[in-house]
Amino acid sequence: MKRHVIKLASAAALAGLTLMGVAQPAMATTVDMGYVAKNPAMGPNYYDVKKELVKLDTTGRVNYVPGYGILLWAKPGNEPTKRYLAHGSSWKVFGYVTDANGHKWYNLGGSQWVDSSYIVLNNNAHTEATTTSNATNNITGVVRVSYWPNSKVMVWSNPGVTGSNKYLTNGSRWKFFKIKYIGDNSWYNLGGNQWIEGKYAINESDPLASGVTGIIKANKLFTVTLKQGNKVYDSPYGYGKATGQVLPLGSRWKVTGKVINHGTWYRVGTNQWINIMY
Numbered sequence: 001m002k003r004h005v006i007k008l009a010s011a012a013a014l015a016g017l018t019l020m021g022v023a024q025p026a027m028a029t030t031v032d033m034g035y036v037a038k039n040p041a042m043g044p045n046y047y048d049v050k051k052e053l054v055k056l057d058t059t060g061r062v063n064y065v066p067g068y069g070i071l072l073w074a075k076p077g078n079e080p081t082k083r084y085l086a087h088g089s090s091w092k093v094f095g096y097v098t099d100a101n102g103h104k105w106y107n108l109g110g111s112q113w114v115d116s117s118y119i120v121l122n123n124n125a126h127t128e129a130t131t132t133s134n135a136t137n138n139i140t141g142v143v144r145v146s147y148w149p150n151s152k153v154m155v156w157s158n159p160g161v162t163g164s165n166k167y168l169t170n171g172s173r174w175k176f177f178k179i180k181y182i183g184d185n186s187w188y189n190l191g192g193n194q195w196i197e198g199k200y201a202i203n204e205s206d207p208l209a210s211g212v213t214g215i216i217k218a219n220k221l222f223t224v225t226l227k228q229g230n231k232v233y234d235s236p237y238g239y240g241k242a243t244g245q246v247l248p249l250g251s252r253w254k255v256t257g258k259v260i261n262h263g264t265w266y267r268v269g270t271n272q273w274i275n276i277m278y
Contacts, residue, residue: 029052029053029055030050030052030053031050031051031052031076031097033225051097052097053096053097054095054096054098055095056106058092058121059090059091059093059121060091060120060121061089061090061120062088062089062114063087063119063120063154064087064118065087065151066088066151067087068086068148069085069086069087070114071084071115072084072108072112072113073105073113073115074112075111075113076099076113077099077103077113077226078225078226092108092109093108093119094108096116103264106119117185117264136179136180137178137181139177139178139179140175140176142175142176142203143174143176143196143203143204144171144202144204145168145169145172145173145174145196145200146170146200146202148170152167152169152170153196154167155167155194156187156194156196157193157194158195159182159187159197164194174190176188176190177191185197185198185199186198188201188203199264215257215258215267216257216258217257217258219254219255220254221254222253222266222274223251224247224248224249224251224252225249226278227249229246229249229251230246230247230278231245231274231275231278232244232245233274236265243272247274253268255268264276264277
């Protein structure tokens, strides 16, 4: 399954990466999302989709896989570039937009966007951006760390806000005591102020799994916003294969389940899964 990831050879390689426009003021108050949609009031006519930019004046740190980087986009979730930002690097953040599916994209200056899932803002800005959709369930179970082979996952003292120097080995299993939901992300509490992000863990105790662990019940509509559409896979996990079906731009689909596994996956049918990023 294709992943938007590249290994960065060294810090010296990163030094050659310059984000054009980072020193410039934040962009216009509306952002071209890079796709078109029908306007119901205008019959068959299409219009360029624009979203309001929420301005920020802060910095953000890339939280991904040590030795790897996240993709830089020319438009929020559209027009991927060939540049990557290294795990652990910090960048100026000018604002964010929210796409049709409620997902945030951070602007790093000009036509440079990153997925908010992999950016940790400074404490004040991140708290403002995420606490509006918080929910916590007091439930116990067992999670298994699911990441890249021979890698580790950070333990957070405050979910998505404050990291720690503790890391859990891929494949290790841990008892959890709570599940906290912040936007599209779930967080598992391992006791006290110890949390791991749900996208890097499989809930082995999930009664909704029905043979496939880690499924979160969902009931929502998903709008395809990628120009090339979203490919359909038969599983949201690493062994999943593309079915050959592609959901076209602008189409809407009922979502009955969600999995966080190196990104957000939605179930749109029996053994039919899409990753919202491709």
